[in-house]
Amino acid sequence: xSDTNGPxxxxxRIRVWLIVFVVCLxxxxxxxxxxxxxxxLLDSALTGWASPAADxxxxxxxxxxxxxxxxxxxxxxxxxxxxxTDWLAFAHLVxxxxxxxxxxxxxxxxxVVEFGMIACVGIIPLALICGPVRGIPFWxxxxxxxxxxxxxxxxxxxxGLIKRLEALRPAQSGRP
Numbered sequence: 001x002s003d004t005n006g007p008x009x010x011x012x013r014i015r016v017w018l019i020v021f022v023v024c025l026x027x028x029x030x031x032x033x034x035x036x037x038x039x040x041l042l043d044s045a046l047t048g049w050a051s052p053a054a055d056x057x058x059x060x061x062x063x064x065x066x067x068x069x070x071x072x073x074x075x076x077x078x079x080x081x082x083x084x085t086d087w088l089a090f091a092h093l094v095x096x097x098x099x100x101x102x103x104x105x106x107x108x109x110x111x112v113v114e115f116g117m118i119a120c121v122g123i124i125p126l127a128l129i130c131g132p133v134r135g136i137p138f139w140x141x142x143x144x145x146x147x148x149x150x151x152x153x154x155x156x157x158x159x160g161l162i163k164r165l166e167a168l169r170p171a172q173s174g175r176p
Contacts, residue, residue, distance in 0.1 A: 029092020123148030
């Protein structure tokens with residue numbers, strides 16, 4: 001019978017949570033590359049098969065339509081502006097790569113998890129400050145802030161697991 005709180009079990013749980021977090025980070029970053037296509041498809045869906053959702057949330061449908069128009073105009077007249085979203089996507093991918101450290105050695109690289117937590121917290125003031133400056137509806141800023149809130153939850157859990165693993169290490173292996 002295996003120990004569900006032993007070092008191996010903790011390491012496995014840490015790694016599973018890190019994989020889930022990294023997959024979500026990569027997916028959220030990768031969606032920034034095909035922004036023009038995604039917005040076209042989403043706008044079409046909200047006037048087509050997803051129109052019941054648009055009827056329930058008319059502000060959302062109007063916002064998506066407005067954003068689609070702006071992104072399409074930028075793509076047509078100044079495509080270099082969309083290069084900024086390419087860098088956003090790249091940043092997500094680079095941050096995801098950093099989580100390889102805690103995957104390999106969680107105790108030694110706990111700082112990466114804590115860095116991720118700081119980044120999640122930083123989303124809140126960014127959305128609250130830059131949202132109004134850029135004319136973003138408050139409800140959309142709340143959606144943006146939810147990424148930080150949702151993102152920090154698994155990282156808090158992983159940090160707790162790493163601390164438990166750290167407490168077991170000296171007694172188990174004699175390593176500092």
